[in-house]
Amino acid sequence: MIEKSEQKVFFIAITLMLVFASLVLYAGMGLGIVLPTCNDQIAPFKEGKVIPKENNRFEVHYVAKMWSFEPAELVLPEKADVDLYLSALDVDHGFEVPGTNLNLMAIPGSVNAAHHRFDKKGEYLVICHEYCGLNHQNMSGKIRVVSGEEYTRIMQEMATRTLAAGEKLMADKQCSACHTTDGTEGLGPTLKGLYGKREKLSNGNEIVVDDAYLIDSILHPDKQIVQNFDPGAMPPSDPPLSEEEVRQIIDYIKALK
């Protein structure tokens, strides 16, 4: 057998490692500091999203791509419980939020997931910590955790800002020349109360005005004309509106109840 003191060292080393193993297992099972695992619920996605749920819970879909995160800036109320899903659009990326246990790899083809409760207010840095091409060092984002009141204010402000952007676009693109916003008659249908309204089309079909109809009619004005209005009266925007601009206009229309 090996020498006595070697046997002791063997015993001490094994004991020490067992102690470490139990501490690690306790941190995992007892404190819930767990590792990412296989995730079957959500398929790889291409768009970043924040979905508010009940009880200050949020589902956030982060997209990592060369060389930014989507959403680039995430605003959350204090104590927000976040279920975070992470997808990579192109190559491998990292997702690290210093000061938290959020530290994940973003791998194309799979979705990574983690949970974190943002108990402390403040600004958090989101860092891509995996080399992802020549501009890797520019790839970072922000998470702002604010008080509940502040959060409500920011959300309202953001909504107003979107509405203001929509209103300004309507003016710039001269939409308001024909579409009134107060219910009075114009060359085109009034926008007041338009969203969700039943309309009869010139081809005899009846539709409900929803996002899909509005997108279609903004981009291709002559496709689905409401009864009693003239085709050719509304030229499509030139240069064409971006997806975001269309969104802003629709949000503005929705607000005109």
Added chain:
Amino acid sequence: MLTDTDYKFEIQKKDRIVLIALLAIPMLLLVLGVFIGLLQVLYRAGYIRATGVLGIEYYQGLTLHGVINALVFTTFFEVAFGFVIISYYLRKPILTAWLYASSSVMLIGTLMAAYPMLTGQASVLYTFYPPLKASPLFYLGTALLIVGSWIAYFSWLPHYTGWRKENPGQKTPLAVVGMLATFTIWFVCTLPVAYEVLVLLLPWSLGWTKTIDVVLARTLFWFFGHPLVYFWLLPAYVMFYVMLPKVSGGKLFSDAAGRISFMLFLVLSTPVGLHHQFADPGINSGYKWFHMMLTLGVAIPSFLTAFTVAASLEHGAKSRGGSGLFGWWRYLPYFDKDRWLFPYLFCGLVLFFFGGITGIINASGNMNLVVHNTAWIPAHFHTTVAGPVFLSFLAMSLYMLCRFRGVKVPFPALNVWTPWLWLLGISIFSTGLSVAGILGEPRRTNMGLTYANPASDHFVASWHMWDVMGAIGGSIMFLSTVLFFINFFAALIVKPQEQPGELRFPTAEPYHDERIRWVENFKPWIVAMMLAILIAYVPPLYQIVTGKQEKAVPYYPWSPAPEK
């Protein structure tokens, strides 16, 4: 028992030339590799704020630094060291044809991989994760480098089996056990990466296949990537067990401890790779926990080694007149120009103490969430691969070169100070990067442009002073390697003063020379190794291969648009 007084070993000229080339060629590349290392710390501290300097783009440089220092230098050295150790201790001739074949395949592979790296066609870092894509030459070149080292391994096996037959009932020399364990691990763990490179990446980079399973590629890489660490480390352990006790003036405390350690490494060094993928999606966390437990297990033979080596040093010091519980520490040849292997190996051991502790932290999955992919990681592995591994490989390269050429160390005073300067530099460097890492600073990032640049929106002030520390430490490390290169390249050109090719390794006798039969035979341990690998890797690989993840198309590092 083989001691260094009764045995003269001579290396033929035809073998010497190739062995010298195996040491000198990667050393030339290493000059570039460590210079780029210096640039890295200057970028990180914000002293260089550019996408590149001197025609080397940052990530191109990072790729060169990793591939040259960690793959090319280590593999070339180990093949040379292995050839000499096997022949020296088994008293068998070097098989010249195999030496030539192995060296030329490795050299061709290295040149093939160097070309795209130097021309910026392979800036994918030494982990070459898809779907970032490099030139096919890069994949083929690295594969050839590996295949070349297999040829060396195959040529040693008949020597070993022959020796066992001729010396029934005798213990195989410990150094031979160590080198065979090293290359057995290497051979087994390079099979999955060879599959990744030749079957998945190469046809994909040639455009023959369109998409690739990224999770599978990463898992095959780390199947290789962690045992790779032991491929680096075990030759250093050979020097710790066999040579360090002798140069410190004593005996190896326990011969059996060395054998047990090498056999345990054989079994435990491979089935642990998932601990590099704790943060990955697409792998069931149960498998990660299993690999985590085995990783803690692989620390046990290192503990045993640390104790045995310390006990051997104590024996050495006490033989030299030291006494007391701690007083003997003063009696070691820290600055002895005639025993200069001692400071190199000793400084490596000091660094490895920290490397071991930080390694256990990384292996603990929950703590890893704090440090994964941060600057903490390079801080850790610079105390392992750039600690005992680098120092012992440098020392042994110089030692063997001097013996092959029949010269003395040209500047003995510089030589004794080199490892101490390295120890100082890396202590400062790794402290800086460790703290920065805990504060969240990412690794592998051209910090100078953004995080370390006060003019950028991304500037992070709290990391800065730690990066300055990294730059100070890194500069001292660079200076230390300059001292080393002066000695090495001078030894390469000065006129021989002694008979070239006459070689002796300092070889310690065992203090306790126990016979434990079950660690004197590779067979049961190789069976255990295979079983451990099957248990640890078949379930996760099955899960990944049958998983529903989508496959990825290739991208070049310079464009967010997929390759057409």
